[in-house]
Amino acid sequence: MAERIRFDTLTDAEAEGLMQLVGFKINEEEFGVDILMVQEIIRSAPVTAVPNSPEFVEGVINLRGDIIPVIDLRKRLYLYMGEGGGEGNWILILNIKERVIGFIVDRVTEVLKVEQDKVEPPPDIVVVGLENQYIHGVCDINGKLLIILSFERILFNEEYHMLKETNYKELSLGEESIVQ
Numbered sequence: 001m002a003e004r005i006r007f008d009t010l011t012d013a014e015a016e017g018l019m020q021l022v023g024f025k026i027n028e029e030e031f032g033v034d035i036l037m038v039q040e041i042i043r044s045a046p047v048t049a050v051p052n053s054p055e056f057v058e059g060v061i062n063l064r065g066d067i068i069p070v071i072d073l074r075k076r077l078y079l080y081m082g083e084g085g086g087e088g089n090w091i092l093i094l095n096i097k098e099r100v101i102g103f104i105v106d107r108v109t110e111v112l113k114v115e116q117d118k119v120e121p122p123p124d125i126v127v128v129g130l131e132n133q134y135i136h137g138v139c140d141i142n143g144k145l146l147i148i149l150s151f152e153r154i155l156f157n158e159e160y161h162m163l164k165e166t167n168y169k170e171l172s173l174g175e176e177s178i179v180q
Helices: 157-165
Strands: 018-026 029-034 038-043 057-063 066-072 090-096 099-105 107-115 135-141 144-149
Touching: 018 090, 018 099, 018 144, 029 107, 057 099, 090 107, 107 135
Parallel strands: 029 144, 066 099
Antiparallel strands: 018 029, 018 107, 038 090, 057 066, 090 099, 135 144
């Protein structure tokens, strides 16, 4: 079972055998990400489009002087049905392999603690295709399934390297630079 917790209330003894996750929704589906990857969570920020980027890359944001690529997780996971979002979106700022990347989600729900032995691997039929290797596991939370994503695998190697090699600080759109 999962429950809402505060970041500062979990002792080391309690943390043994538990996964702490940040819960979020895309459409009505519930997902989770390891809390240790989350650098911060922000409400929608102005996103500047980047020409010739993959369809799922919304653009970049300026977060206190750092230029961060932003990926629409709905597009990346092919969850187009019932597109909600718009102005109510949230951006999860994650640290993935020492690279900071923002992911747009519909809403952030709560911080969860889940017993590691309650997390089941995804069914074989789901992970047969290479594109589904980013599902770490699933667990039942009050009768509803939570899909735990492995953000290290959300981007394929070539996509990750493309983002890593792009120097967003030097990007220029028209006559106006992204960085002030």
